[in-house]
Amino acid sequence: MSEDETTAATDPRTDAEWLGRLTELQVAVSVMVAILAGTVLLGWAVAPLGGWLPSGWALMPASTAAACLLLALGQLGLAGWIVASRPARYLGGGLAMALAGLALVAHLAGAGPRWGEILLATDTVRMAWPVAGHLMLASLALLLARARGRALVALRDALLVAQLALVLTLDGVRLFAALGSFSPDAGPLLALPTLAGLSMLTLAQLADQARAGLFSLLAMPDRAGGLLRRGWPLVMLLPFLIVAVISRLAPASLSPLAAALMAAAQATLLLVTLLLVGGWHARLEARLRELSLSDPVTGVYNRQAFTVLGEQLRRLARREGEPLSLLFFDLDGVKRVNDERGYEAGTRLIADFAGLLASHTRESDIVARLGGDEFAVLMRMHPEHLTRLLTRLEGERQALNARPGQSFVIDYSQGEAVIAPDDSAALSTLVAQAESRMFARKARKRAWASGAEAQATGAIPPRPAHD
Helix, strand or coil, rough: CCCHCCCCCCCCCHHHHHHHHHHHHHHHHHHHHHHHHHHHHHHHCCHHHHHHCCHHHHHHHHHHHHHHHHHHHHHHHHHCCCCCCHHHHHHHHHHHHHHHHHHHHHHHHCCCCCHHHHHHHCCCCCCCCHHHHHHHHHEEEHHCCCCCCCHHHHHHHHHHHHHHHHHHHHHHHHHHHHCCCCCCCCCCCCHHHHHHHHHHHHHHHHHHHHHHHHHHHHHCCCCHHHHHHHHHHHHHHHHHHHHHHHHHHHHCCCCCHHHHHHHHHHHHHHHHHHHHHHHHHHHHHCCCHHHHHHCCCCCCHHHHHHHHHHHHHHHHHHCCCCCEEEEEEECCHHHHHHHHHHHHHHHHHHHHHHHHHHCCCCCCCCCEEEEECCCEEEECCHHHHHHHHHHHHHHHHHHCCCCCCCCCCEEEEEEEEEEEECCCCCCCCCCCCCHHHHHHHHHEEEEEEHHHHHHCCCCCCCCCCCC
């Protein structure tokens, strides 16, 4: 599966496990839509087969079934279940939009030609304009599914909110008409296969848009995300239940359409409010967590974060069969800088070194200040790559020290340790090994620096990556 279709525009606060579950939901409902729409299309194409299908299937126009099938294939492409995922998305969304657009043009033209049906079959029913509108929204959202940028993500959220409001209204009309508590003038009702297809397509879109934007709260592991996952079905159903109960207790002259519009508007407003409040709570919780896990001086992780995240990375490396490497650093001369140039200069020295480490590591690596002048970098890296990393760090260190106006010298001692995937040693053992090597090198450096050669040249001994 391509990175563009599966990982682009993903909120870093989302949880990979919940994203996986939502992707499974997206695949499941998309497959069901494809089976439903494909069966209806076969019924239109093969007349004898239509006699074997359940009654009412022919109320779903061939153009509607074709558009639903194309959108379902596009959703499967988003989930990585189709090899040519990007063509499936663009082709499915583009053709479905064309079919929906033709239907809308026909409705606007009055008794105009049914071009969508003529292209596919000679069915006697035409795609209803609410269905065409929903499919147009779904097609546009599919085409923008992996778009980047805050404005485009907000546009996708607006399209999904509109789809939810429309499909809730269509489902509500049929529900209230079946209850019989409203005025009997319900107008023409959409076929059950059409309603099922639209509802499942909306659910698939909802599952996909949990990657980023307004609906990303569904995939967040915090308390707000858990409450939303458990409560959003109730939020969607509660306004319909209230309207239904009120209609039983005090029958009104409202039509099923008016009642459905009222309930759908309330449900959509409640859901959007819940998402906005939950998103604010999630951002606040993430900020508080960041403050509790980050070092206020350098911005990198603190010791507590190193312990918690390090254990998670240890388990991940063991599960994927990769070695785990640790670099342990001790800044040299911090006390001297504090004494000679003040604590502000010492703080800049510590912050500059943290920035040096952060700029030469990956986002998946854990860079932490363990306390004082001690730092650690934990990463999934093979031992042979450590030498290249240390060489880059040394080159950048020298460049920083050569800056005009540099008032202190950045220098450090380092030790490393590696745990194989099948090694059961704890993270604390890895830290102890790296720290021990660091102290041994620091002792050799001090002994070397106290010699006559060091006093004459002022040189600093090399830092081997391995003993």
